[in-house]
Amino acid sequence: MGKKMQIALTVNGEAHDLLAEPRELLIYVLRERLNLTGPHAGCETSHCGACTIEMNGKSVKSCTVFAAQANGATITTIEGLGSPDSLSVLQQSFREHHGLQCGYCTPGMITRAHRLLQENPDPTEEEVRFGISGNLCRCTGYQNIVKAILAAAATINGAKEAAE
Amino acid sequence: MNDLTPTPQERTAKLKGLGTSRKRVEDARFTQGKGNYVDDIKMPGMLHGDFVRSPYAHARVKSINADAARALPGVIAVLTAADLAPLNLHWMPTLAGDRQMVLADGKVLFQGQEVAFVVATDRYVCADAIELVEVDYEELPVVTDPFKALEPGAPVLREDLAGQTSGAHGARRHHNHIFLWETGDESATNQAIEAAEVVAEEMIYYHRVHPCPLETCGCVASMDKVNGKLTVFGTFQAPHVVRTVASLLSGIEEHNIRVVSPDIGGGFGNKVGVYPGYVCSIVASIVTGKPVKWIEDRMDNLMATAFARDYWMKGRISATKDGRITGLHCHVTADHGAFDACADPTKFPAGFFHICTGSYDIPVAYVGVDGVYTNKAPGGVAYRCSFRVTEAAYFIERMIEVLAMELGMDAAELRAKNFIRKDQFPYNSALGWEYDSGDYHTAWDKALAAVDYAGLRREQAERVAAFKRGETRKLLGIGLTHFTEIVGAGPVKNCDILGMGMFDSCEIRIHPTGSAIARLGTISQGQGHATTFAQILATEIGLPADSITIEEGDTDTAPYGLGTYGSRSTPVAGAATAMAGRKIRAKAQMIAAWLLEVHDGDLEWDIDRFVVKGAPERFKTMKDIAYAAYHNAIPGIEPGLEAVSYYDPPNMTYPFGAYVCVMEIDVDTGTHEVRQFYALDDCGTRINPMIIEGQVHGGLTEALAIAMGQEIAYDAIGNCKNSTLMDFFLPTAVETPHYTTDHTETPSPHHPIGAKGVGESPNVGGVPAFSNAVHDAFRAFGLRQAHMPHDHWRIWKIANQLGLHG
Numbered sequence: 001m002g003k004k005m006q007i008a009l010t011v012n013g014e015a016h017d018l019l020a021e022p023r024e025l026l027i028y029v030l031r032e033r034l035n036l037t038g039p040h041a042g043c044e045t046s047h048c049g050a051c052t053i054e055m056n057g058k059s060v061k062s063c064t065v066f067a068a069q070a071n072g073a074t075i076t077t078i079e080g081l082g083s084p085d086s087l088s089v090l091q092q093s094f095r096e097h098h099g100l101q102c103g104y105c106t107p108g109m110i111t112r113a114h115r116l117l118q119e120n121p122d123p124t125e126e127e128v129r130f131g132i133s134g135n136l137c138r139c140t141g142y143q144n145i146v147k148a149i150l151a152a153a154a155t156i157n158g159a160k161e162a163a164e
Numbered sequence: 165m166n167d168l169t170p171t172p173q174e175r176t177a178k179l180k181g182l183g184t185s186r187k188r189v190e191d192a193r194f195t196q197g198k199g200n201y202v203d204d205i206k207m208p209g210m211l212h213g214d215f216v217r218s219p220y221a222h223a224r225v226k227s228i229n230a231d232a233a234r235a236l237p238g239v240i241a242v243l244t245a246a247d248l249a250p251l252n253l254h255w256m257p258t259l260a261g262d263r264q265m266v267l268a269d270g271k272v273l274f275q276g277q278e279v280a281f282v283v284a285t286d287r288y289v290c291a292d293a294i295e296l297v298e299v300d301y302e303e304l305p306v307v308t309d310p311f312k313a314l315e316p317g318a319p320v321l322r323e324d325l326a327g328q329t330s331g332a333h334g335a336r337r338h339h340n341h342i343f344l345w346e347t348g349d350e351s352a353t354n355q356a357i358e359a360a361e362v363v364a365e366e367m368i369y370y371h372r373v374h375p376c377p378l379e380t381c382g383c384v385a386s387m388d389k390v391n392g393k394l395t396v397f398g399t400f401q402a403p404h405v406v407r408t409v410a411s412l413l414s415g416i417e418e419h420n421i422r423v424v425s426p427d428i429g430g431g432f433g434n435k436v437g438v439y440p441g442y443v444c445s446i447v448a449s450i451v452t453g454k455p456v457k458w459i460e461d462r463m464d465n466l467m468a469t470a471f472a473r474d475y476w477m478k479g480r481i482s483a484t485k486d487g488r489i490t491g492l493h494c495h496v497t498a499d500h501g502a503f504d505a506c507a508d509p510t511k512f513p514a515g516f517f518h519i520c521t522g523s524y525d526i527p528v529a530y531v532g533v534d535g536v537y538t539n540k541a542p543g544g545v546a547y548r549c550s551f552r553v554t555e556a557a558y559f560i561e562r563m564i565e566v567l568a569m570e571l572g573m574d575a576a577e578l579r580a581k582n583f584i585r586k587d588q589f590p591y592n593s594a595l596g597w598e599y600d601s602g603d604y605h606t607a608w609d610k611a612l613a614a615v616d617y618a619g620l621r622r623e624q625a626e627r628v629a630a631f632k633r634g635e636t637r638k639l640l641g642i643g644l645t646h647f648t649e650i651v652g653a654g655p656v657k658n659c660d661i662l663g664m665g666m667f668d669s670c671e672i673r674i675h676p677t678g679s680a681i682a683r684l685g686t687i688s689q690g691q692g693h694a695t696t697f698a699q700i701l702a703t704e705i706g707l708p709a710d711s712i713t714i715e716e717g718d719t720d721t722a723p724y725g726l727g728t729y730g731s732r733s734t735p736v737a738g739a740a741t742a743m744a745g746r747k748i749r750a751k752a753q754m755i756a757a758w759l760l761e762v763h764d765g766d767l768e769w770d771i772d773r774f775v776v777k778g779a780p781e782r783f784k785t786m787k788d789i790a791y792a793a794y795h796n797a798i799p800g801i802e803p804g805l806e807a808v809s810y811y812d813p814p815n816m817t818y819p820f821g822a823y824v825c826v827m828e829i830d831v832d833t834g835t836h837e838v839r840q841f842y843a844l845d846d847c848g849t850r851i852n853p854m855i856i857e858g859q860v861h862g863g864l865t866e867a868l869a870i871a872m873g874q875e876i877a878y879d880a881i882g883n884c885k886n887s888t889l890m891d892f893f894l895p896t897a898v899e900t901p902h903y904t905t906d907h908t909e910t911p912s913p914h915h916p917i918g919a920k921g922v923g924e925s926p927n928v929g930g931v932p933a934f935s936n937a938v939h940d941a942f943r944a945f946g947l948r949q950a951h952m953p954h955d956h957w958r959i960w961k962i963a964n965q966l967g968l969h970g
Contacts, residue, residue, distance in 0.1 A: 021288065028287075037204040038197020040429070042378045043462040047889035050378055078197035087195065095191040098858045102690030103194025104378045104429030110195060133896040136889070138378050138430050139690045141861030142897040 007071045011036065012080030020067045027051045027062040029070075030077060038078035038107040042136070049135030052108035053077045059115045061134070078107035081114055090114055090152045099148035101139035109135045113149045122153060175771045180710060181703030182917065185854035188695045190688070199427040202382045205397050207455040210384065211240055213448050214290040214458065215441070216280040216297045217468070218272035221308070221539040221882020222319065223301040225268050228280060233296040238289035240452055242297060243281040243444060245269040255324075256413060256443055259436075259661060260513060261332025262342070262504035263324075264542060266440045271304070273321055273502035274541045275884050276467030281444040283456060306882040310476065310499040310536040313340040321502065321537045331504075333513040333535070342504050342535035345513045348595050353530040356491030360482030364570040368562045369951040370555050372474035372499070372540070372876040374466055375547040376892065377689070379429025381469050382459035385445040389453050393420050398442060400425045400717075401435040402727025404685060405661060407719045409438055414446065425717035431689035432866070433545035434470045436507040436729050466887045470507075471540070471876050472547030474499040475517075477559045481567050489567070489582045492529040492594075494520055494559060498544075500535050506544030507729070508551045509659040509666060515551025516816075518595035519650045522560035523604050523820060524582040529594040539882045548866055548927040550651040550730035557647040561932035565644075565939060566948055575940075576617060579646050580608055590913075597650060599818045600912050603846070607908045608646055611822035611844045614906060617642075620826060628944045637832050643825035643937025647929040651921045652735025652817040661726060667812045668736035669723035670744040672701070674805035676794040678787030679711035682744070685725010686737040687717040691923055692855045693733060697741050699851055700917060704745030705752070706772030706786040723808060731819070731921035734851065735912075740811035742916035747807035751793075755805075756784040758798050817912045817920035821845040823929045827937035831968050834960030836872065836938070838901035843929070848911045848920035857905050860926045865900050867930025869893055871938075873955045893953070942966060 004019040011034060020029055030036045030053070039062055042050035046064040053062045054076040082088035090110050093099070100106040109132065116123065116131040123131060128149050129142070137145060170178070180186045193199055230242035245267040248254035255263045268279040280297050284290040305319040312318060320326070320339045329336055333343035357363055383398030394416055400406045403423045411418040428435065441458040448456040460469065476497040482490045498514065500506060508515040514533035521529050546552065568575035583604040584591045591599040612618075620642050627640045656665030669685040682701055686693060693716060698709040716722055725737060749769065756774035757764035760782055767774040774789070776782040784792075792798070793805040826840040843860055850856055873893035877885045886892040911918025931952075938954045939947055945966045950958065963969060 023288070031203075036197075037201075040201065040379065041203070042380075042429075043889045045462065045888050045890060048378060048462075048894075082196065084192075084196065091195040094195050095187055098188065098854050100191060100194055101692065101858060101862060102378070102430040103190065103199045103427065104201065106194045106199075107197040129897040129900075133898045136378065136894050136896060138376065138432070138866070138894065139862045140858060141863075141865035141903065142900050143861045143903060144858060146897060 005068055007067050009070055009073060009075055011075045012077060022066065022068050024067045025063055026065040026067045026070050029067040030062060036077050036079050040104055040107065042104065047136065049112065050105050050108045052112045052135060054111060054115055059112050078111050081110065089155050093148040093152035093155065097144050097148035097151055099140065099145040105135060105137045109137065109145060117153055117156065122157060125150060172771060179702040179706065179708050179772060181699050182849065182851055184699060184852065186695055186699055186709060186852055188692050190692060190694050201379055201427050201429055202384060202397055202399055203459050205384050205426065207384065207386055210455040210457055211283050211285060211452060212287050212290050213281055213283045213445055213456050214294060215278045215464070216282065216294050216299065218268065218275060218277040218279050220272060220301055220303055221275045222273060222304040222306045224271045224304060225279065226300040226302055229298040230280060233282060233293040236289065236293050236296060238285040239282065239293045240285070241283040241448060242293070243267065243448065248447065251447065253413060253443060253447060256438065258503055258505040260504040260506040260508060261510065264503035264505055266443045271323070274539055275882050276464065276541060278440040278468070281448065283448045283452065306539045308538050308540055308878040308880065308882050310497050310538055313536050313538050314338050321539065340537045342500055342537060343513050344532060344534050346532045347518050348530035349528060350530040352528045353491050353493045356528045357480050357482040357493060360490050361485045362570055363480060363482045364563065364567040365480045366563065366566045366949050368477045368479060368559050368949065370473045370475045370477065370558050371952050372471050373547060373870050373874050374471050374876050374892065375432035375434035375545065376466065376894065377430030377432050377434050380460035380462060380465040381435055381439060381441065383442050383445050384455055384457045385449040386455035387449040387453060393422065394446065395422045395424065396446060397424045397426055399428050399435045401431045401687060401689065401729050403687060403717050404719050404724045405664060405727060406438060408664065409662065410446065413443065423719045425687045428687065428689040431729070433472060433507065433547045433729055435689070436545055437470055437505060439469050462889060463887045466876065466892055467884045468541055470543035470545040471501065472543065472545050473555060475555045477555065479559060479563045481563045483567060483571060487571050487573050487578050487581050489524055489526050492521060492526050494531045496533040498533050498535045499538050499540065500544050501538055501540040501542040503542040504535060505542035507546060509653055509661060511658055512551060515546065515553070516650045517552040517556045519553055519597060519648065520556035520560050521593050521595055522557060523584060523646045523648045525584045525588065526594055531595060540878055546730055548863060549924045550649060550653065553649050554928045554931060557928045558932050561645050561647065561936065562949065565936055569943065569948060575644055576612060579644070580605065583608065598815060599648065600815055600914055601910050602648065602818060602820055603908065603910045604646060604820060607820065607822045607844055607846055610906070610908065611824055611842060615824045615826070615840065615842050637830060639829045639831060639941040641827040641829060641937035641941030643827060643933045643935070643940055645823045645929045645933040645936060647932070648818055648820045649925055649928050650816045650818055651731035651924065652813055653730050653732055654816055655814060656812045664726060665812065666726045667810050668725040668732065668740050669808065669810045670737060670740040671723045671808040672744045672748055672806060674748060674790045674793065676791055678707055678790045680707055681713040681715060682741065683715045683722040684737045684741065685723055686728040686733040689728065691728070691733065696851045696855060697738065700738055700741045701745050704742050705748050731924045734919045734921045735817045735915060736811060736813055738919055739813060739916050740809045743811055744807045744809035747809060748805060751805060752786060752789045754801055755789045755792050755798060759784050759792055814914050817848065817915060819845065819847045819920040819922060819925050821925050821929045823933040825933040825937040827941060829938065829941045829959060831963045834956035834963065836959065841901055841903045842906065843903055843926060844906040844908065845922055845925050846908045846910050847922035847925065848909065848915065849918035850907065850909060851919060856922050859923045860905050861903055863924060863926025864903055864930045865895055867927045868900065868934055869895050871931050871934035871952050871954060873953045875953050
């Protein structure tokens with residue numbers, strides 16, 4: 001056990017100061033200390049992507065980042081992407097297109113898709129497939145996930161055009 | 165009051181009942197990260213448990229020294245077999261009639277086996293303490309090959325069975341032999357094959373794989389010593405059975421045990437069994453008086469809990485010269501690992517493998533299965549299939565291809581020639597099953613037309629010619645499959661698990677304002693039960709699916725059921741739901757008759773209401789009736805509106821399908837590309853087409869994984885070579901192709917709504933479709949059989965061995 005460190009995080013717009021051992025993983029801190037259980041642990045080796053969050057504007061697998069490395073970071077988890085009263089377009093689109101089954105990969109998948117559409121607002125199917133290839137799903141075969149993401153992109157772009 | 169305005173179509177649409185692609189009610193919480201999986205559960209004072217595991221596949225445990233671990237701050241206890249022995253919990257019964265060590269009792273028999281259980285205040289302390297436990301091992305000779313395990317001088321694996329010449333399934337002929345299970349007529353089969361004009365013989369290996377749901381197994385056990393109640397939350401596909409087993413093992417009366425399956429992050433058969441982690445967590449909670457959580461990591465999961473398949477299937481199939489099949493003989497060497505922990509109904513140690521005559525009218529057949537112990541992990545679960553059905557489907561669909569080669573016949577034509585005809589149903593197979601219904605020729609013709617089969621064969625012939633001329637290095641494979649499953653276990657007369665008949669159940673309460681709750685003995689792991697079971701009920705009782713809550717998985721509230729696996733939820737619990745709904749409707753009819761002042765025989769059911777025959781303006785809706793059931797004093801009728809049904813199915817259901825996979829294979833790199841995949845499924849009555857399609861996409865992707873790369877392999881000294889997701893293939897969105905789904909609809913004649921189950925069909929049919937495509941690509945060059953998985957290296961090797969690299 002190492003000496004605990006002071007770590008400051010901004011998660012879903014809320015500032016947190018906490019003490020954590022240097023070896024504590026970010027997923028552990030999010031789930032166990034901040035009670036954000038949306039991100040899941042599926043492999044602990046950064047292969048499955050169930051733990052995907054957004055950190056300083058990038059998709060990050062929180063199972064292979066030390067909380068200490070996240071000191072000072074701005075983090076968004078699935079809990080920060082929408083609320084029961086105003087679901088994000090992606091959240092609605094996943095439901096509309098049956099892009100989830102057991103739901104275990106879903107928070108990571110949607111969080112990744114959110115960043116993907118920031119990086120590439122009008123992706124092709126191939127770009128979506130490549131863009132989510134760090135996130136594994138055992139239930140859906142991805143076909144409806146891809147459909148949901150493409151539909152969400154179209155909705156967001158349509159709304160933007162309408163606003164312009 | 166009586167509103168005639170909505171048309172029958174509008175009233176039906178409002179119900180969102182059978183046949184509707186209703187959006188899932190589960191999705192709101194999952195898309196917002198508000199699922200409640202077992203690792204999300206926190207209880208005050210909760211401790212964490214984790215295992216010291218064996219690095220060796222076979223070794224004597226000479227001593228365990230946990231002093232340093234116990235001295236570490238935060239460590240509460242370290243349990244070994246010696247601690248569990250006084251409670252007689254150092255071994256536990258398996259579902260297959262064998263027993264399994266909970267913690268290593270004198271020796272270890274597979275790499276990753278549980279040796280000691282460390283309990284500490286948090287996971288990090290647990291991990292530190294595991295490193296401090298010193299185990300002194302003496303290595304023993306290792307056997308990972310089931311054929312070598314049966315040699316006379318093979319090492320004795322199960323010393324606890326010394327001298328036992330019979331087990332739960334009959335005679336044992338060798339110290340590493342578990343059982344020989346046989347069915348069919350062997351001598352008649354041999355006679356048919358010996359007399360046949362054409363015989364094809366082949367060894368088909370279905371390799372060891374793992375269900376690998378994205379969420380691993382785990383539990384939280386909490387013994388409340390104040391009120392004497394034990395609560396266990398866990399990843400259980402069969403929570404009621406877990407409660408019964410926990411009661412039998414612990415001696416705690418069953419009413420004092422509450423088992424809860426919260427949201428489950430995929431099961432696929434991995435979460436059917438009872439694992440040492442559950443037992444140790446319960447013991448640790450009883451000992452410490454605190455809740456104890458155990459969550460596997462991915463390595464634990466892949467190394468220790470529930471492999472699938474590992475069947476060596478030696479087949480002989482005979483036919484007339486013009487392709488009429490006359491007999492089928494199959495002998496399986498089944499590698500069960502260190503303990504026989506297969507999850508099969510008690511009387512079926514090889515599951516329903518004897519569905520292996522498939523979709524074909526084969527007059528005589530025989531199956532013999534030898535179960536064998538090796539130094540590999542126990543399991544033998546039905547990975548997205550009904551008890552060994554996928555092994556059976558793979559076997560027959562490969563044998564058909566091999567026979568087609570032997571006959572020099574087109575494999576599609578050979579299939580069509582031998583299909584059980586529509587007029588033969590119900591059909592009694594040579595191995596003892598009664599197929600309830602089917603229309604194989606219609607499905608097959610539809611599939612071949614959809615892909616332009618003749619055109620594909622022409623293209624393939626042109627491709628082979630071009631390859632031979634040196635104009636291309638890519639071959640084209642056309643993978644065909646027509647599979648028949650047997651699901652929905654099952655009739656209590658011959659299907660039980662640990663003595664519990666495999667019925668299932670549904671209990672319905674209608675609320676006064678016309679909404680309802682229904683509880684079932686099953687548990688969803690992503691199948692969308694909360695959505696689909698409400699649809700069955702909506703059609704049966706005429707209340708909107710949106711007004712019906714479906715609840716499963718809490719043994720304190722749900723009626724007893726055998727759980728969700730083997731595609732049994734819809735065939736069994738779905739039937740119970742319909743039957744319970746009909747009981748509600750029968751009482752509702754009496755109430756309506758009283759309200760309308762007519763004889764109940766003068767009423768007829770119409771979508772959501774009872775109507776007086778010949779007077780459509782006089783009716784009572786189910787909503788009206790629900791209110792009356794709680795409001796009116798009706799002579800001779802009890803207040804309230806509730807029903808429960810325990811459904812014992814008269815037969816299994818037999819879903820089927822026709823799949824075609826078109827695959828491009830690069831001869832020089834061994835890479836493949838699925839150019840087209842067409843999947844036609846017939847699951848009888850379709851409850852929610854959207855969910856069916858999703859199930860098919862997912863099952864096909866698991867089939868792709870199995871056929872094209874996934875395996876649990878061991879080296880000669882029993883090291884598991886695929887224990888992380890680096891080494892164990894799960895396809896990403898990039899490797900996964902686009903699928904085209906289609907259907908025919910042949911309702912089950914014995915199921916109340918005609919539904920058959922679909923969740924496992926795509927895995928059962930998908931594996932042979934992908935594998936046959938690989939084989940078919942090389943058929944022109946003489947390839948008869950190449951074992952899965954067909955990863956790039958193995959495909960390259962096929963090409964190399966056929967001399968295609970020049």
